[in-house]
Amino acid sequence: MNAPWATTPTDRGVAMVAGAAPESYWLDRPERPAPRARHTGSTAEDLVIVGGGFTGLWAAVHAAEENPDRSIVLLEGDRIAEGATGRNGGFCAASLTHGLSNGLDRYADELPELLRMGTETLDAICATADRYGIDADIERTGELDIANFDWQVDDLRELSDEGRRLSQPMEYLDAHAVASRVT
Numbered sequence: 001m002n003a004p005w006a007t008t009p010t011d012r013g014v015a016m017v018a019g020a021a022p023e024s025y026w027l028d029r030p031e032r033p034a035p036r037a038r039h040t041g042s043t044a045e046d047l048v049i050v051g052g053g054f055t056g057l058w059a060a061v062h063a064a065e066e067n068p069d070r071s072i073v074l075l076e077g078d079r080i081a082e083g084a085t086g087r088n089g090g091f092c093a094a095s096l097t098h099g100l101s102n103g104l105d106r107y108a109d110e111l112p113e114l115l116r117m118g119t120e121t122l123d124a125i126c127a128t129a130d131r132y133g134i135d136a137d138i139e140r141t142g143e144l145d146i147a148n149f150d151w152q153v154d155d156l157r158e159l160s161d162e163g164r165r166l167s168q169p170m171e172y173l174d175a176h177a178v179a180s181r182v183t
């Protein structure tokens, strides 16, 4: 028997994506910078960073801010953000554990520190975008987890209790309160 949430593609669904280009939403736009010229030969730098995704780019920004005199080269084998960075869903969450529930299950002892670091990182991302005038459409909306089945309601209520115990600004909303936020 299929799981209750399993779906099969409908004709309407298939038609809706028939004309979609197999490109990343974020990169398939005219203002995407042109690729840089291929680097050849050798170079001597204070710091070489391999990979032009979020990790490499963030490391480069920090290294340059830490020491503006440092020479830095960032090597990307494809194009900037062509990997996971250019293909993600655009959700910029503070959680370093992919959600509080996962963090409680796997990293309970370290969780207070992980939560602190996650919030600090999200703050730093927003502040960096501000500082460099990066128009990333950032909206700090918070997150809403919704119970789709009755058995999930108690789990969410317990999770919000745990969150508050860890000083997280979490709130349990009943069905009416959720509906008023999404309609």
Ligand SMILES: Cc1cc2nc3c(=O)[nH]c(=O)nc-3n(C[C@H](O)[C@H](O)[C@H](O)COP(=O)(O)OP(=O)(O)OC[C@H]3O[C@@H](n4cnc5c(N)ncnc54)[C@H](O)[C@@H]3O)c2cc1C
Pocket: 050, 051, 052, 053, 054, 055, 056, 075, 076, 077, 078, 079, 080, 081, 082, 083, 084, 085, 086, 087, 088, 089, 090, 091, 092, 093
């Ligand atoms: C479908 C999808 C959805 C996601 N959604 C989200 C989300 O909503 N929110 C979120 O926070 N995270 C999300 N993620 C995760 C997030 O996108 C990644 O964690 C993040 O982009 C990783 O960045 P990175 O720089 O470490 O790796 P990458 O973005 O993969 O960058 C690594 C780069 O290194 C280059 N490279 C590798 N080897 C070499 C080499 N030898 N020489 C030169 N270059 C090299 C690659 O070409 C690549 O460009 C998602 C990921 C995927 C795939």
